[in-house]
Amino acid sequence: MKQLIEIRLRFPASEIEAAEFAYASAGQAFAVLDEPELGLSPDLPPGTVELAFWPQEDSEEEAILELEERLPRRALSMVRARAGKVDWVERWKKYFHWEKVTPSLAVGPPWEPAPQDVTWRVMISPGEAFGTGNHATTRLCMGMAQEALAAFAAKGEPAPSVLDVGCGSGVLGIACRLIGAGRVLGTDIDELVLDECARNCLLNDAPMEVVTDPLDQVPGRFQLVLANILPNTLKTLASELDRHTAPGGVLVLSGVPENAAASFLPSFLAMLSRPATVTQRVLDTWWAATLTFDR
């Protein structure tokens, strides 16, 4: 049996969000091993964060090269080790707390009481899949999804169908379901989301179907389609995202760095089969957009 290798990379703390996003979007299992607030490694320089990942490919070299291409800046240092035992629950407990993702919706862990001053509470048992709700790309996507659901309800379409592409922990799909969506289908390229989504759906009593089939093999059209993935993946999936959004439907795109949006948007729109009305938003250097199709 192949020995599981753990690669530990240290980044300037300012790069952490982009690094985490690159790992998650590449479908790689990763976790924060240490950061200044945790203080677990005495030799961690101030202002530095340590991430670990466990290459899924046969070749670690390939996995590292692919990640380096996606990362905004090279890591400060890299250590290769045999994977050891890590107490994930203890680590998560230190830095995953209930937080408002939108003014009326909070996301948090099952071991802490949920806030009372929100309408919707999404409980996430954190694991390896991306999606604890605190990343700016998730917040943007969630806010826009919530607005789209409210607009459907106002038009007399109270339980629209939702497709959550790159569902990770299921946080977006589960939130939509709690808000009032009808059928919710999540897709991801990473098999580990199957268990994690199932666990989170149970925790929230919010059923959602999840598949790991490529998008071109997923049948159906949906009134609301959400995709929080890296820009190049969004472009690769453009025609499928278009095809899966029903006439009169809404497509929410997130995961694009603000400084890449000006070139991303026209090239994405050029790949669609129909015109869309675009609403754009930026949060903490990340950009997202809602594309509304008339037909």
Ligand SMILES: C[S@@+](CC[C@H](N)C(=O)[O-])C[C@H]1O[C@@H](n2cnc3c(N)ncnc32)[C@H](O)[C@@H]1O
């Ligand atoms: C940034 S995470 C988003 C997770 C969650 N939806 C959120 O908003 O917090 C991106 C997810 O997309 C998945 N992914 C990457 N490429 C994909 C593809 N071509 N099709 C479907 N999922 C993909 C990754 O495995 C990862 O779970």
